[in-house]
Amino acid sequence: MINLQKIILSAFMGLSLTACQTTYNPSETLYDRLGGDSGVTAIVSGTLDYTLKDDRIAHTFENSNVERVETLLIEQICDLTGGPCEYSGQTMERSHRGLELTSLHFNALVENMQKAMNDNDVDFSSQNDLLAILAPMHRDVVTK
Amino acid sequence: MTGGVTQVEGAGGAGLTPWATITGYGTENSYGANVFYTEAQTRNFTLRSTGAAVGIKNRLELSYAHQEFDTGDTGPVLGLRQGYKFKQDIIGAKLRITGDAVYDQDSWVPQIAVGAQYKKASDEGLLTALGAKDDDGIDIYASATKVMLDKNLIVGATLRGTKANQLGLLGFGGDANDDYQIEFEGSVAYMVSRKVVIGADYRTKPNNLSFAEEQDAKAAYIAYFPNKHVSFTAAYADLGDVALQGKQDGLYGSIQLGF
Numbered sequence: 309m310i311n312l313q314k315i316i317l318s319a320f321m322g323l324s325l326t327a328c329q330t331t332y333n334p335s336e337t338l339y340d341r342l343g344g345d346s347g348v349t350a351i352v353s354g355t356l357d358y359t360l361k362d363d364r365i366a367h368t369f370e371n372s373n374v375e376r377v378e379t380l381l382i383e384q385i386c387d388l389t390g391g392p393c394e395y396s397g398q399t400m401e402r403s404h405r406g407l408e409l410t411s412l413h414f415n416a417l418v419e420n421m422q423k424a425m426n427d428n429d430v431d432f433s434s435q436n437d438l439l440a441i442l443a444p445m446h447r448d449v450v451t452k
Numbered sequence: 453m454t455g456g457v458t459q460v461e462g463a464g465g466a467g468l469t470p471w472a473t474i475t476g477y478g479t480e481n482s483y484g485a486n487v488f489y490t491e492a493q494t495r496n497f498t499l500r501s502t503g504a505a506v507g508i509k510n511r512l513e514l515s516y517a518h519q520e521f522d523t524g525d526t527g528p529v530l531g532l533r534q535g536y537k538f539k540q541d542i543i544g545a546k547l548r549i550t551g552d553a554v555y556d557q558d559s560w561v562p563q564i565a566v567g568a569q570y571k572k573a574s575d576e577g578l579l580t581a582l583g584a585k586d587d588d589g590i591d592i593y594a595s596a597t598k599v600m601l602d603k604n605l606i607v608g609a610t611l612r613g614t615k616a617n618q619l620g621l622l623g624f625g626g627d628a629n630d631d632y633q634i635e636f637e638g639s640v641a642y643m644v645s646r647k648v649v650i651g652a653d654y655r656t657k658p659n660n661l662s663f664a665e666e667q668d669a670k671a672a673y674i675a676y677f678p679n680k681h682v683s684f685t686a687a688y689a690d691l692g693d694v695a696l697q698g699k700q701d702g703l704y705g706s707i708q709l710g711f
């Protein structure tokens with residue numbers, strides 16, 4: 309029993325140490341941590357690949373120009389994470405109006421993005437930093 | 453995005469305290485549910501808790517838990533029979549009032565919920581002999597919970613009005629005090645990865661029985677989510693002194709299945 313306690317406690321300490329070691333160079337933007345242009349492009353195209361094979365949400369893209377969404381989403385993420393871009397698309401409220409999206413759809417897209425970020429070896433903290441930027445868009449994207 | 457675990461009284465939350473989140477992966481148009489089993493082995497006692505909860509449209513959570521506090525070999529020391537078990541049933545309801553712990557990342561406003569837990573303990577005669585005033589009681593609470601994605605943190609605080617002695621296992625109210633007390637519960641969790649969370653909970657408790665002082669409870673845990681439907685929690689918990697048998701600390705394990 310005592311030994312087990314020690315093992316669990318040392319597991320905690322080990323984890324909190326690794327947690328503390330994830331410090332970033334302050335001049336590095338989230339954009340850099342996502343892998344810059346090639347990283348963000350790969351994340352977005354991976355997200356859309358998973359999404360178009362995902363029964364929960366593939367249908368929402370049926371009448372859309374997926375290439376346009378891909379280009380604009382890359383540009384938007386680049387813009388929001390400190391990269392050298394300026395988003396030129398429509399507002400989130402406008403572009404998702406009429407799609408009748410629910411939180412289930414939203415969460416499914418987020419899951420696909422997490423998978424794509426894992427595929428691209430984005431560390432967990434940077435993944436959450438990106439999700440923290442996207443999460444409030446739930447308000448505009450989800451209407452149902 | 454983030455599934456919690458079930459607290460010891462059946463509500464969605466961390467080990468010892470509720471979170472303001474509604475249990476399961478349900479959303480405003482769907483349902484979530486889970487079942488759990490928790491066992492804590494302290495120096496003299498074993499606490500088992502098992503139950504289920506449903507989350508309805510990310511608004512209302514209904515839960516049931518059954519707890520057994522097994523006195524094991526310490527039973528006879530307390531003048532009870534070997535392996536005597538204090539038991540209670542807990543029916544809970546939690547209503548989300550405002551906010552979204554996960555989506556509202558651009559504001560400090562937490563998700564807020566209020567809840568109630570009706571608890572009914574076994575063996576009224578014995579509880580009365582120990583000084584308790586009632587064998588049943590209602591806890592009411594308000595919880596605030598925030599996920600801070602950019603810090604990989606989840607923080608929660610709960611204020612609870614309660615008369616429960618040792619969560620209610622030793623009845624409600626007592627010879628030393630029979631008024632509702634406001635107790636504080638706090639919890640912090642750090643998300644190490646998508647599958648591993650470490651955290652700690654703290655919970656204050658009333659002190660209603662003159663025969664045995666009650667202390668605050670604390671727990672530190674590691675929870676593993678191999679997939680969205682299963683989680684395992686291992687913890688070190690310290691429930692404080694229980695029934696004059698000194699500090700009751702030990703290991704705690706919990707398994708949860710849900711969707």
Ligand code: HEM
Nearest residue numbers: 365368369372373377380381397398403413414417442445
């Ligand atoms: C934070 C989450 C989201 C972001 C940042 C985002 C971003 C974008 C962007 C930049 C566009 C293009 C806007 C334009 O055409 O000017 C777009 C369009 C679109 N998005 Fe999203 N989106 C999100 C969530 C979702 C979700 C959850 C779904 C469905 C599951 C979805 C489905 C679509 C569809 C179908 C279009 C094309 C609409 C059309 O044809 O005009 N989006 N999104």
